[in-house]
Amino acid sequence: MRKELKLPLLPLRGILVFPYMISHLDVGRERSMAAIEEAMLGDKKVLLASQKEMEIDSPVSEDIYSIGTVAEIKQLLKLPGGTMRVLIEGICRGKILEYLTEEPYFSVLVEEHQDIEKASTLDLEALTRGAIHQFEEYAKLSKKVPNETIGTVLAIEEPGRLADIVASHLNLKVSEKQSILDAVDIEQRLEQLTEFVMREIEILELERRIGLRVRKQMEKAQKEYYLREQMKAIQKELGEKDERQVEADGYREKVTQVKLPKEVEQKALKEIERLEKMPPSSAEGTVVRTYLDWLLVLPWSKVTRDKINLNKAEEILNADHYGLEKVKERILEFLAIRKLTPKMKSPILCFVGPPGVGKTSLAKSIARALDRKFVRMSLGGVRDEAEIRGHRRTYIGALPGRIIQGMRTAGTRNPVFLLDEIDKMTSDFRGDPASALLEVLDPEQNNTFTDHYLEVPFDLSQTFFVMTANTLDPVPRPLLDRMEVISLSGYTEDEKVKIANNFLISKQLKAHGLTEDILPLNEDILLKVVQGYTRESGVRNLEREVAAICRKVATRWVKKDWSPHQLNEEDLESLLGVPRYYFQMAKKNPEIGAVTGLAYTEVGGDVLTIEVTPLPGKGNLTLTGKLGDVMKESAQAGWTFVRAHAYELGIAEDFYEKVDLHIHVPEGAIPKDGPSAGITMATAIASALAKRFVRSDLAMTGEITLRGNVLPIGGLKEKVLAAHRAGIKVIILPEKNRKDIEEIPKPVRSVMEFQFVNRMEEVLELALLPGASSPESVPEAVIRNVISTRTIPLGEPRPGDHPISSPTV
Numbered sequence: 001m002r003k004e005l006k007l008p009l010l011p012l013r014g015i016l017v018f019p020y021m022i023s024h025l026d027v028g029r030e031r032s033m034a035a036i037e038e039a040m041l042g043d044k045k046v047l048l049a050s051q052k053e054m055e056i057d058s059p060v061s062e063d064i065y066s067i068g069t070v071a072e073i074k075q076l077l078k079l080p081g082g083t084m085r086v087l088i089e090g091i092c093r094g095k096i097l098e099y100l101t102e103e104p105y106f107s108v109l110v111e112e113h114q115d116i117e118k119a120s121t122l123d124l125e126a127l128t129r130g131a132i133h134q135f136e137e138y139a140k141l142s143k144k145v146p147n148e149t150i151g152t153v154l155a156i157e158e159p160g161r162l163a164d165i166v167a168s169h170l171n172l173k174v175s176e177k178q179s180i181l182d183a184v185d186i187e188q189r190l191e192q193l194t195e196f197v198m199r200e201i202e203i204l205e206l207e208r209r210i211g212l213r214v215r216k217q218m219e220k221a222q223k224e225y226y227l228r229e230q231m232k233a234i235q236k237e238l239g240e241k242d243e244r245q246v247e248a249d250g251y252r253e254k255v256t257q258v259k260l261p262k263e264v265e266q267k268a269l270k271e272i273e274r275l276e277k278m279p280p281s282s283a284e285g286t287v288v289r290t291y292l293d294w295l296l297v298l299p300w301s302k303v304t305r306d307k308i309n310l311n312k313a314e315e316i317l318n319a320d321h322y323g324l325e326k327v328k329e330r331i332l333e334f335l336a337i338r339k340l341t342p343k344m345k346s347p348i349l350c351f352v353g354p355p356g357v358g359k360t361s362l363a364k365s366i367a368r369a370l371d372r373k374f375v376r377m378s379l380g381g382v383r384d385e386a387e388i389r390g391h392r393r394t395y396i397g398a399l400p401g402r403i404i405q406g407m408r409t410a411g412t413r414n415p416v417f418l419l420d421e422i423d424k425m426t427s428d429f430r431g432d433p434a435s436a437l438l439e440v441l442d443p444e445q446n447n448t449f450t451d452h453y454l455e456v457p458f459d460l461s462q463t464f465f466v467m468t469a470n471t472l473d474p475v476p477r478p479l480l481d482r483m484e485v486i487s488l489s490g491y492t493e494d495e496k497v498k499i500a501n502n503f504l505i506s507k508q509l510k511a512h513g514l515t516e517d518i519l520p521l522n523e524d525i526l527l528k529v530v531q532g533y534t535r536e537s538g539v540r541n542l543e544r545e546v547a548a549i550c551r552k553v554a555t556r557w558v559k560k561d562w563s564p565h566q567l568n569e570e571d572l573e574s575l576l577g578v579p580r581y582y583f584q585m586a587k588k589n590p591e592i593g594a595v596t597g598l599a600y601t602e603v604g605g606d607v608l609t610i611e612v613t614p615l616p617g618k619g620n621l622t623l624t625g626k627l628g629d630v631m632k633e634s635a636q637a638g639w640t641f642v643r644a645h646a647y648e649l650g651i652a653e654d655f656y657e658k659v660d661l662h663i664h665v666p667e668g669a670i671p672k673d674g675p676s677a678g679i680t681m682a683t684a685i686a687s688a689l690a691k692r693f694v695r696s697d698l699a700m701t702g703e704i705t706l707r708g709n710v711l712p713i714g715g716l717k718e719k720v721l722a723a724h725r726a727g728i729k730v731i732i733l734p735e736k737n738r739k740d741i742e743e744i745p746k747p748v749r750s751v752m753e754f755q756f757v758n759r760m761e762e763v764l765e766l767a768l769l770p771g772a773s774s775p776e777s778v779p780e781a782v783i784r785n786v787i788s789t790r791t792i793p794l795g796e797p798r799p800g801d802h803p804i805s806s807p808t809v
């Protein structure tokens with residue numbers, strides 16, 4: 001049923017009115033009000049058509065959808081301000097055929113479209129039912145559709161009307177609603193509607209799920225908050241304190257109990273106050289709590305009383321260590337003075353020596369002798385300043401440095417604090433730990449040592465610091481300056497045997513559940529162990545070998561395979577295997593171009609042979625054996641000396657034009673350095689060039705200058721002990737080292753001959769055999785190699801002393 005009519009047009013902004021829908025419209029635009037007035041004069045009908053863009057104020061025909069709703073004005077209300085409100089009811093669809101006038105209002109020619117009731121097909125039925133069903137679901141989810149509306153919608157029988165009414169209840173955009181309005185065909189309309197409803201349902205479902213999730217989280221927080229508030233209220237009613245207050249009060253009580261220095265106490269109270277104001281589970285709260293625990297647990301004022309009894313202390317020191325008289329004496333001195341002036345500052349000792357000589361264990365006995373607590377901190381590999389002084393509290397997981405941690409472990413302010421292996425400390429971009437130690441070890445400053453973490457000063461002045469090092473070379477001067485260095489040198493074979501006998505054996509027997517009756521070890525056999533199975537300055541390997549013997553004997557004893565008897569050499573081989581070391585004994589026969597030197601390494605003294613071979617060439621010097629710069633330079637100095645004295649030595653004066661020299665120091669893979677092999681190399685060069693033999697039972701050490709002066713060297717004791725072990729009888733030493741000879745144990749001193757020299761000439765005279773002129777000391781085979789026989793007394797300046805740079809006459 002189609003009908004054409006002329007109607008005033010009311011353009012709508014942002015809304016769309018469907019047929020059968022009743023709604024209020026507020027009308028404000030001039031043209032729209034004119035259109036309403038015109039309609040009111042006639043049959044009250046207008047065409048409602050939506051604008052495509054809501055923003056446009058004065059639309060033209062293209063801005064308006066061409067299908068709208070023919071509606072009847074039911075009521076008109078003029079509002080103050082000149083606008084009007086109309087109540088309007090949609091009747092049917094209307095299609096704009098033509099715009100007739102535009103002023104004073106739009107007048108359009110409209111073709112009316114009433115829904116034509118077709119005979120119900122199965123398709124239509126299905127679509128209708130689907131739409132009803134979906135609308136129900138939608139209404140249930142959206143909760144915005146009132147129940148009575150649902151009722152009326154369900155009661156609608158005409159499918160077209162149903163679609164329009166449902167669409168009017170959906171939350172759709174105007175353009176989407178328009179597409180339903182555009183669908184004049186009912187089936188098409190229902191299909192379009194179904195699509196929209198389904199989409200809306202999906203969105204609502206999603207919204208619901210998200211809402212549910214959020215609500216769950218909210219509920220939990222809210223519940224907690226609520227419960228907490230309730231608890232607070234209950235606590236208040238009962239006159240109780242809340243959790244935070246209880247905690248803070250607990251801390252406050254501890255502060256009064258532990259007797260903190262004023263400054264620390266104030267700091268602690270301030271932090272407690274801060275803690276009280278923080279939410280109990282905040283991360284910051286945990287940081288403050290850890291900090292307070294540190295403040296409260298440190299021994300700010302706790303000290304152990306020194307029980308000073310010199311005799312008892314001496315007993316303890318002797319019970320733990322053999323020998324080491326100098327160290328023991330120093331400790332007893334400290335105790336004596338401590339007794340006289342209890343307020344004195346503690347000394348800072350540094351034990352330097354090869355491994356296994358008892359540095360670490362000595363520090364432990366000091367603590368025992370003083371009856372103080374003992375803490376040990378290894379500085380090996382420490383490369384970060386923060387390890388000494390802590391991290392600032394702003395860092396996550398910050399803790400105090402190791403010094404403060406050590407004090408906590410000690411539990412007193414005056415422990416014996418061992419800083420082990422200070423020479424193994426390194427520095428990198430994270431700061432220099434050695435500089436941080438400067439403050440720790442300065443008696444003038446360390447009563448206010450400030451750890452970055454603690455932020456308040458801690459008094460370290462009563463702490464007895466002991467350091468150990470294998471060598472002092474890597475230790476920075478300022479640090480070295482603060483400590484009293486006590487050198488511990490290696491032990492002689494004799495001392496080692498004594499240490500084993502008095503200390504190590506009983507310790508190891510006990511550790512292995514044996515007794516002296518089962519495994520008696522006498523000094524002879526111990527000496528065999530020392531000589532054949534160990535090669536060290538200290539006694540660590542010796543202890544290990546003793547432990548190995550105990551272990552093996554214990555196994556045999558359990559297997560009933562051992563009858564208690566004094567261990568003999570045969571047993572030793574079956575327990576420990578064949579001896580591992582044959583001492584690098586002094587060479588039996590004199591040689592040309594090979595001289596025994598003495599070296600001092602981190603692991604003690606050693607003997608080394610320096611070899612020189614001349615080759616036809618052009619005066620080049622080749623040095624091998626991993627020599628350091630200093631050692632190379634002293635070889636050069638030796639060479640220059642020999643060249644300058646070629647005449648006296650009976651060396652062809654133009655030798656340096658015809659000969660290359662190769663100097664080698666075995667063992668080739670071990671790096672060597674230092675000036676103390678100077679005279680040894682010079683002697684070897686002289687021997688090689690002059691073709692004179694070197695005494696085989698002799699060793700030497702000393703630095704050489706270009707002019708042939710012999711300068712003193714260090715590590716004398718270690719070197720002499722090594723020479724003794726190697727069976728050397730005579731040692732040439734710099735005169736200036738004469739005073740150090742006192743350090744050498746008497747038994748060694750008495751069997752060796754020391755020759756002190758000032759000049760290189762003296763060295764050569766002592767070391768070089770007078771060529772082939774004394775064949776009784778030179779083996780036949782060697783003599784045959786001797787080419788030059790000319791000898792000239794050494795030390796005798798040759799006629800017209802020459803400058804070094806021009807060795808020829």
Ligand SMILES: Nc1ncnc2c1ncn2[C@@H]1O[C@H](COP(=O)(O)OP(=O)(O)OP(=O)(O)O)[C@@H](O)[C@H]1O
Pocket residue numbers: 320321322323324353354355356357358359360361362468469470499503538539540543
């Ligand atoms: N004079 C001694 N008397 C008794 N036992 C000793 C003596 N010297 C060392 N020892 C023992 O030797 C072992 C090794 O000593 P310690 O660990 O103290 O060596 P160290 O000098 O600290 O070596 P490193 O430089 O390698 O750390 C310990 O069991 C110690 O008891």
Ligand SMILES: [Mg+2]
Pocket residue numbers: 359360361420468
């Ligand atoms: Mg040690």
